[in-house]
Amino acid sequence: MPIERRPLREQIREELLSRLDRGDFAAGTDINEVALATELGVSRTPLREALITLAGEGVLESNQGRGFRFAPVSRKEFTELCEIVAALESLALDRSDPAYLREIAPKLLRLARDFPDRIAEQQVIERHDDEWHDLLLSGCRNERLLDLITSVKAGMRRYAHLLTGDETPLEREQAEHCRVAELLMAGDLPQAAEALRDNWVNGMERMMSRIPASS
């Protein structure tokens, strides 16, 4: 059993993202490097490396002389991110092997129907949603594209916790996933890609009201 040995900066990055999911950080707040490094039990060096990576992904902003801070959320930015991910996932679907997609379609349908109960914790729901999208794209042969999608989605994590307590939209999300899966089973790739884009556009609208108006 090979023990995990990978750069601290990556572990730190993931820890920060997971804390972001839990809503531990308020958007727009400054990061104190010494404090955070101490809290994480690492030195500033790998922490800063992680922060720089996150800044590159749009999770953080950096200003000369005043360090990093969590980028403020805004409806405009979330719209922009959704547009981007919709286009990228749609492209990924287009670059997937149709045969493979038909093969996993039943599983996608099952996953979509098994959408966690609305009582479930937000964390669980999100993980389930991610799992579904990951499976959907798992047949994409454009590796760079998959990496890029992951990176862009990291930037969306700042918005995740805003959905806590949401209930009604869940059914919509579920229905849309089912629709994509059904279209894939029917082998209609273009329509499936279209439905996927719709899923993102609708998801964007669902989130909109939850995002505080920019100051």
Next chain:
Amino acid sequence: MPIERRPLREQIREELLSRLDRGDFAAGTDINEVALATELGVSRTPLREALITLAGEGVLESNQGRGFRFAPVSRKEFTELCEIVAALESLALDRSDPAYLREIAPKLLRLARDFPDRIAEQQVIERHDDEWHDLLLSGCRNERLLDLITSVKAGMRRYAHLLTGDETPLEREQAEHCRVAELLMAGDLPQAAEALRDNWVNGMERMMSRIPASS
């Protein structure tokens, strides 16, 4: 005249990218941090920060314990990158103000026609090409998308120097740019986006033969 004060890591990143354009680095070669830092006259800290950024953009690879190296080039990866940029630029065009596009269309046409002579240095041609694309997208209201495009294009810089000495394809590139500009003048956005995608697909094919077969 305010003197430039911004993080070293950014200046280093740009310096490395510009050296990459000049073909100073062979793809696949390891980077010696101390040597490179000394050569640049900086310490390893900001250099490593720049390297990490470049790794995030796909310019470099990093392997635990053995540092960074320029990611090897391959036809597969270049294809992937072109697919991505084609989709992103096409989306950017779609998210631009049609009126603004019609406004800059004449300038785009002029720029395209002024394509540098084939005798010009590769560097000049590339800068001209970039300038054209930048102007084309300058009206895109999705700022995140513009940043993303810049970042993905950084990953393509490893391929730039492979085109040196190419001559014939220049006219094709010029013709394609003109076509996009003309469609924009006519106000036909969908067709222009289509022509832009074609431009990337064709550019990809032009490059293909220049990329050494992966070992």
Next chain:
DNA sequence: TGTCCCAAATCTGTATTCAGAATTCATAGT
């Protein structure tokens, strides 16, 4: 009371140092 200014404290950006992993090179053994 409110505002401006300056000193102290805080924090970032960069350099340097340290520890341990990976590589190299020479040598012993077959």
Next chain:
DNA sequence: ACTATGAATTCTGAATACAGATTTGGGACA
């Protein structure tokens, strides 16, 4: 001659140290 082994070297990953920029807080002055 070739391979395996291990010590020496080189290099990365991480921690610490340092310099200068930014923020904070208090006191002088209106």
